[in-house]
Amino acid sequence: MSQPNDSQLQPEAEGLPFPSVRDVPATSPLRWLARGFSDLRACPIPSLFYGFCFAGMGLLITLVFEHAYEYTSALTSGFLLLGPFLAMGLYELSRRKELxxxxxxxxxLMVWKRNAGNLGIFAVVLGVIFLVWARASLIVFALFYTSELPNLSGFLEQILAMENLEFLLVYFGVGLLFATIVFAVSVVSIPLMLDRNQDAIxxxxxxxxxxxxxxxxxLVWAAFIVGLTVLGFLTFHVGLVVLMPLIGHATWHAYRDIVAPEASR
Structure with a gap:
C-alpha cells in the first residue's frame, strides 16, 4: 500500500476518525526491533546523532548531580519519562525511509512543526508527570532512605547490594506507577500525531x-525498553548512542503495526 506524501499528512484535526487499534501477537516486539535495526543501518548518521544527544544528556545529569544522587535518580528517571518526546526525530527518520x-x-529537527500545538500539549502532560515524579522521588528518599548519604557510585553500590530493601521496594514501586502511566499515554501517541496530525487527547x-x-x-515491549535502557546506562551511557535510536525506530514500527491505516476519505 502506498504511503501518503507530506501534503497528505497535514489534514485538519477536526473530523479525523478515531484511530483503529489492531491486535498483535506478544512476539511482535522482536519484529519491531528487527525493523528498527534495519532503519538504523539505513540511516546511521542522523540516527546516531540522536543517540549521542541521549547519551550526552544522561552523562551531563550524572556529572552535574554526582553528589546529589537523590536528584540524579529522579532526573534520570524523568529523562526516560520524556524519552518518547525526545525521539520525534527518530520517528521521522523511519517515516522518511518508509516513503x-x-x-x-x-x-x-523541525518535524515538531507539523503538529506543534498538539505536540506541545503532550509535552506539557509529560512535563507535569515528570515534575510530580521528581517530587515523589524526593519524598520517598526523605521518608525511607536511612543509610549514610554517599555519592552516586556509592548509591548504586547500595542498590546492587540490596541494602535498605524497604526503600528500594517503595522507590521502584512508585517509579513503576509513573512509568506505567507514561507508557500507556505515549506508546503510539507521538507517531500518531506526527503521521496523521491527530489531536493530543x-x-x-x-x-x-x-x-x-x-x-x-x-508488556514484552516495555521489558525490552527497560532492559535496553538499563544496558545503556550500565555501559556508562555509551550504549545509549545505539540503543536509544534502536528503540526510537522500533517504536515507529510498533505504531505502524498496532494502529490500522486510515480508511480512504
Missing part, C-alpha cells in the same frame, strides 16, 4: 487503548 525519502537530519486515548487491547505485546 523512500532521503535520510536527512535537518528535516527531522485522541492520540493518548488511542495509546491507552493499544495497551489495553494488547497487554502481552505491550
Amino acid at each position: 523512500g525519502e532521503p535520510c536527512a537530519l535537518l528535516p527531522t 485522541t492520540a493518548m486515548l488511542a495509546s491507552i487503548g493499544a495497551l489495553a487491547r494488547n497487554p502481552g505485546a505491550m
Whole structure:
C-alpha cells in the first residue's frame, strides 16, 4: 500500500476518525526491533546523532548531580519519562525511509512543526508527570532512605547490594506507577500525531487503548525498553548512542503495526 506524501499528512484535526487499534501477537516486539535495526543501518548518521544527544544528556545529569544522587535518580528517571518526546526525530527518520525519502537530519529537527500545538500539549502532560515524579522521588528518599548519604557510585553500590530493601521496594514501586502511566499515554501517541496530525487527547486515548487491547505485546515491549535502557546506562551511557535510536525506530514500527491505516476519505 502506498504511503501518503507530506501534503497528505497535514489534514485538519477536526473530523479525523478515531484511530483503529489492531491486535498483535506478544512476539511482535522482536519484529519491531528487527525493523528498527534495519532503519538504523539505513540511516546511521542522523540516527546516531540522536543517540549521542541521549547519551550526552544522561552523562551531563550524572556529572552535574554526582553528589546529589537523590536528584540524579529522579532526573534520570524523568529523562526516560520524556524519552518518547525526545525521539520525534527518530520517528521521522523511519517515516522518511518508509516513503523512500532521503535520510536527512535537518528535516527531522523541525518535524515538531507539523503538529506543534498538539505536540506541545503532550509535552506539557509529560512535563507535569515528570515534575510530580521528581517530587515523589524526593519524598520517598526523605521518608525511607536511612543509610549514610554517599555519592552516586556509592548509591548504586547500595542498590546492587540490596541494602535498605524497604526503600528500594517503595522507590521502584512508585517509579513503576509513573512509568506505567507514561507508557500507556505515549506508546503510539507521538507517531500518531506526527503521521496523521491527530489531536493530543485522541492520540493518548488511542495509546491507552493499544495497551489495553494488547497487554502481552505491550508488556514484552516495555521489558525490552527497560532492559535496553538499563544496558545503556550500565555501559556508562555509551550504549545509549545505539540503543536509544534502536528503540526510537522500533517504536515507529510498533505504531505502524498496532494502529490500522486510515480508511480512504
